[in-house]
Structures are given as C-alpha cells and as structure tokens.
Amino acid sequence: LLNLMPSSMGSVAENEPMCSTSQSTMESDCSANLHQAYTESSNEYIRAYLKAKNDYGNYSCSGYKCYLDVIKQDLKPFSQGIDKKMIELTIPKGVKYIIMDGRVYREKDCLFPSRCEGVDYFLNSIKEHIPNTQLVINFHDWPQVNKHFNQLLPVFSFSKTDEFFDIMYPAWSFWKGGPALSLYPKGIGRWDEFYEKLVQKSKIWTWNKKKNLGFFIGSRTSSERDHLILLSRGHPELVEAKYTKNQAWKSIKDTLNEPPSKEVPLEEHCHYKYLFNFRGVAASFRFKFLFLCKSVVVNVGNEWDEFFYRGLKPWYHYIPMNKDDSQEQYKSLLLFLIQEDEIAQEIANRGFDFIFNNLKMQDVKDYWKELLVQYTKLLKFKPKLDKDLVDVTTP
Ligand code: UDP
Known part of the structure; x- marks a missing residue:
C-alpha cells in the first residue's frame, strides 16, 4: 500500500498525520502546521483511496457485463427453477407481463401508467431476443419479498437491500415515469x-x-x-x-x-x-x-x-x-x-x-435482455396468454 503513495508522503505510520498530496512538489513546505491540519480521518481517507487504487487499478469491464454478477446473485435463490404455482403467488405483488413470439403483453391495470410505459419501452426494445417468458414487475418504490417474512417469490423490483429476494431490473425512469x-x-x-x-x-x-x-x-x-x-x-x-x-x-x-x-x-x-x-x-x-x-x-x-x-x-x-x-x-x-x-x-x-x-442507454437495454434470458431459463412451464392481458407491442 505504501508503495502507491505519492513520493512526498514518505512512509506513514498508523494514525500519524501526513502531508497533502496537493503539496507533493513542495516536500520541504510540509510543515508542522500542515501536519496538524490533518486529522486521523484524513489518514483513513488516504489509506482507503490508496487501497482502492491497489484493489481496482486493473478493474476493467464493458457495458452491461459490468453488472453480470448482479444477475447471477439475484437469480441464485431460484436455481431450483420457477414453477407455475410460484408465479401465481407472485402475481398480486406486481403487474404481470408476457413476452410471446416477439410481442409484449401486460395486465391492463397499471397503478402508475407512466412507470408501466417506461418498462413497456424496454421490453419492446428487446422483445425479439427474448424466448417466450412470463414475469411480474413491481412498480412501487419499495421491494416486495423480504427474506425474513416471505417465501421465495420471483418479483422484479428496481431497487432493494440485501434483506430482499426481489430481482433488480433497470428502472422505468431510464425512459419515463421518474419523479x-x-x-x-x-x-x-x-x-x-x-x-x-x-x-x-x-x-x-x-x-x-x-x-x-x-x-x-x-x-x-x-x-x-x-x-x-x-x-x-x-x-x-x-x-x-x-x-x-x-x-x-x-x-x-x-x-x-x-x-x-x-x-x-x-x-x-x-x-x-x-x-x-x-x-x-x-x-x-x-x-x-x-x-x-x-x-x-x-x-x-x-x-x-x-x-x-x-x-x-x-x-x-x-x-x-x-x-x-x-x-x-x-x-x-x-x-x-x-x-x-x-x-x-x-x-x-x-x-x-x-x-x-x-x-x-444500450447498456441498460442489454442488461434487461441478459436478465430476461437468464430468468427464462429458470421457468419450468410454458407461458400462456390469457384474456386479461393487453398487447402493448410497439414497432
Ligand atoms: N431533483 C432535482 N432538483 C431538485 C430536486 C430534486 O433535479 O431541486 C431530482 C433529484 O436528483 C432526484 C429526483 O429529482 O433524481 C427526486 O428527488 P427527491 O430528493 O425528491 O427524491 P429521491 O427520489 O431522491 O428520494
């Protein structure tokens, strides 16, 4: 870690005040006053910054691939597969969508119409690349399936904490329906x-x-x-x-x-x-x-x-x-x-x-695509259209 420090800093013992990197060309000016101005937390910050440079210096990824671990992690609890009964129990928690033969269908009633339009847009942009699938999307801000109080159900939500099983999807507001x-x-x-x-x-x-x-x-x-x-x-x-x-x-x-x-x-x-x-x-x-x-x-x-x-x-x-x-x-x-x-x-x-x-925007669409391709592999049944759904396909 110390090797990464700007040379003017020299070696810094735990909790010892250090010189400013902005003074890096003025080593001799790194006076006692300046030292005093540096608190313990400044040292902590410097250490965290240097550690991050060390840890992530070679970090490289591209587009939606930067987030593939999130898909893996969110879908992991469903590795035994998702059957029809699970989906039926999930339906009350959100809005039902089916993508079938390159068309997008959803429940007619949508509590937040512009949020639904936001999601309709993304599903329409990727529909040709998605095998027939069925999913339930939560349009509330709050996630739905708390790990401590609920059985495992595959609800898609835009945001969550580690306390929830919800599967994260890119929010409607990338297109429409934000605050x-x-x-x-x-x-x-x-x-x-x-x-x-x-x-x-x-x-x-x-x-x-x-x-x-x-x-x-x-x-x-x-x-x-x-x-x-x-x-x-x-x-x-x-x-x-x-x-x-x-x-x-x-x-x-x-x-x-x-x-x-x-x-x-x-x-x-x-x-x-x-x-x-x-x-x-x-x-x-x-x-x-x-x-x-x-x-x-x-x-x-x-x-x-x-x-x-x-x-x-x-x-x-x-x-x-x-x-x-x-x-x-x-x-x-x-x-x-x-x-x-x-x-x-x-x-x-x-x-x-x-x-x-x-x-x-393309990365957001690619994430949606990859998420639904991986999710659909877990479905243990063939989705069927029902008459409650409306066709929201756009060109
Ligand atoms: N926002 C803004 N200007 C403002 C107030 C809010 O651009 O003067 C944006 C903010 O960046 C956020 C959204 O409006 O994307 C909603 O902000 P708020 O703090 O109301 O709610 P949040 O969603 O952050 O809880």
Missing part, C-alpha cells in the same frame, strides 16, 4: 437525453470552474439526509444542501423546519465539485446523473441498490459514507476533499468515465 418536479413536470426520464446534456455541461463546468462546495438538493424522502442539511445551515462555506417540496409536503416540518428551497435542475449540479447522493424511499434516481457532471460523487449509505451500483467501486469511482455518519464526519470529509483537490478530481474523472462508458 415529477416543477422543473420536470412530466417526470424525470429519458436517460439518453440527460446523458447528452450533462456530458455537455461537464465540458463547460470543468473542474477548476466548479465551486469548492458540497451540494445536495432534494426532498426529505429519508431523514438520513438531515445531517448534511444541518451542516449546510451551520457551514454554508462548506456545503449547500437544501430540502425542496415533494408531493407529500404538508408543512415546514417536512423540510426540517425551514421553508422549502427552489428546485435546481440536474445540469446546475455540475457547478459544484462534491455532489451528495442519499437513499430516498428506496435508491434515489439521482445517483447516476451526478457522475456525468464530472464532479466527485459522495454516496451516503450502501444499503439500497440499483442494478448498476455494484459496478462502481468505493474510493475509486465515488466516495462512500455511512448513513449514520455525524455532521463532524461530513465536515472532515469535505475539508479533506477541498485540501486534496487532485484526489477528488481523480475520483470524479473515474466515476464519470465509468458511467459514460458503461451505463449508456
């Missing part, structure tokens, strides 16, 4: 369009033009966001983090006793160097967008997953924090990132490259 804000009244969708726009923004808001500030904007879908909001109120010189209204907003209690803030478009997130992601009700759709700003992403909590999360490596593509971390810990991380600008930029660039190269 509706006043900025995006039709709901966030069209990942392909955001992808282009954010990449353009990252070219304008290059690293040195960005503000040396943490940034978060969003509603209080989880109180895990509170520490950062409170830090921002006390230390606006370190972070700008504010709560906005969402449809459930009733009073200022829902925005932690301050009036809701104005919404900020995703493109304007690119003005800041350190972008925070938190879980919401389940995983937040925010995560993928943040990387395309070429800012460094700080992901708080690792409990909630989407299919692509595990392709990204902590301290290599993004910086991890724990959901219970205190305001002090946020502060010390932000101070570290401001001080260690080169490290922050390096991680920002790698995070950007990963999402830019491996989460294109």
Whole structure:
C-alpha cells in the first residue's frame, strides 16, 4: 500500500498525520502546521483511496457485463427453477407481463401508467431476443419479498437491500415515469437525453470552474439526509444542501423546519465539485446523473441498490459514507476533499468515465435482455396468454 503513495508522503505510520498530496512538489513546505491540519480521518481517507487504487487499478469491464454478477446473485435463490404455482403467488405483488413470439403483453391495470410505459419501452426494445417468458414487475418504490417474512417469490423490483429476494431490473425512469418536479413536470426520464446534456455541461463546468462546495438538493424522502442539511445551515462555506417540496409536503416540518428551497435542475449540479447522493424511499434516481457532471460523487449509505451500483467501486469511482455518519464526519470529509483537490478530481474523472462508458442507454437495454434470458431459463412451464392481458407491442 505504501508503495502507491505519492513520493512526498514518505512512509506513514498508523494514525500519524501526513502531508497533502496537493503539496507533493513542495516536500520541504510540509510543515508542522500542515501536519496538524490533518486529522486521523484524513489518514483513513488516504489509506482507503490508496487501497482502492491497489484493489481496482486493473478493474476493467464493458457495458452491461459490468453488472453480470448482479444477475447471477439475484437469480441464485431460484436455481431450483420457477414453477407455475410460484408465479401465481407472485402475481398480486406486481403487474404481470408476457413476452410471446416477439410481442409484449401486460395486465391492463397499471397503478402508475407512466412507470408501466417506461418498462413497456424496454421490453419492446428487446422483445425479439427474448424466448417466450412470463414475469411480474413491481412498480412501487419499495421491494416486495423480504427474506425474513416471505417465501421465495420471483418479483422484479428496481431497487432493494440485501434483506430482499426481489430481482433488480433497470428502472422505468431510464425512459419515463421518474419523479415529477416543477422543473420536470412530466417526470424525470429519458436517460439518453440527460446523458447528452450533462456530458455537455461537464465540458463547460470543468473542474477548476466548479465551486469548492458540497451540494445536495432534494426532498426529505429519508431523514438520513438531515445531517448534511444541518451542516449546510451551520457551514454554508462548506456545503449547500437544501430540502425542496415533494408531493407529500404538508408543512415546514417536512423540510426540517425551514421553508422549502427552489428546485435546481440536474445540469446546475455540475457547478459544484462534491455532489451528495442519499437513499430516498428506496435508491434515489439521482445517483447516476451526478457522475456525468464530472464532479466527485459522495454516496451516503450502501444499503439500497440499483442494478448498476455494484459496478462502481468505493474510493475509486465515488466516495462512500455511512448513513449514520455525524455532521463532524461530513465536515472532515469535505475539508479533506477541498485540501486534496487532485484526489477528488481523480475520483470524479473515474466515476464519470465509468458511467459514460458503461451505463449508456444500450447498456441498460442489454442488461434487461441478459436478465430476461437468464430468468427464462429458470421457468419450468410454458407461458400462456390469457384474456386479461393487453398487447402493448410497439414497432
Ligand atoms: N431533483 C432535482 N432538483 C431538485 C430536486 C430534486 O433535479 O431541486 C431530482 C433529484 O436528483 C432526484 C429526483 O429529482 O433524481 C427526486 O428527488 P427527491 O430528493 O425528491 O427524491 P429521491 O427520489 O431522491 O428520494
């Protein structure tokens, strides 16, 4: 590990303060003062960063193949096969879909029509490559099959924690049906369009033009966001983090006793160097967008997953924090990132490259395809059409 350290650092004993890498050309200036400015946590951060470089330095993968382990892991509990009875018990937990002879059919009733349209789009894009199959898709944010309380059932959900058997699928919102804000009244969708726009923004808001500030904007879908909001109120010189209204907003209690803030478009997130992601009700759709700003992403909590999360490596593509971390810990991380600008930029660039190269719209479709091909191998029965289903095939 020490071999990887920038040469100015020399060897660093456990817990001994070390010099800044940004001072790497000024070894003699690595004064006692600077040493003092480095806390124990800075050393921990440096160690984590160097370890990640060591562990993932040769990490390479391409497109949907970066996430194949997720398919394997999600389908593993079903290795004995999925019979008709299991599917029948699964139907109440979501919307039934059948792909048959290159056509897509689904239950007519759909609680969230635009979410269903989002999934219809992906199934239509891959239908010719999928053997006849039947599946049940959960359109709620929350996964359905808790390992502790439920029997094993094959429900597809967009997000889950390790506590659930749900099989993760790429969310509807890559195409349609994401959260509706006043900025995006039709709901966030069209990942392909955001992808282009954010990449353009990252070219304008290059690293040195960005503000040396943490940034978060969003509603209080989880109180895990509170520490950062409170830090921002006390230390606006370190972070700008504010709560906005969402449809459930009733009073200022829902925005932690301050009036809701104005919404900020995703493109304007690119003005800041350190972008925070938190879980919401389940995983937040925010995560993928943040990387395309070429800012460094700080992901708080690792409990909630989407299919692509595990392709990204902590301290290599993004910086991890724990959901219970205190305001002090946020502060010390932000101070570290401001001080260690080169490290922050390096991680920002790698995070950007990963999402830019491996989460294109085509990769999302390829993941859907591979997931359904592998899933269908487990079916022990031949799906049959029934009259409750409508044909949602598009060219
Ligand atoms: N969002 C945004 N600007 C805002 C507030 C939210 O672009 O001012 C986006 C945010 O990035 C996320 C979505 O809107 O993708 C919903 O955010 P919110 O915090 O309300 O809920 P979440 O889904 O993150 O729990």
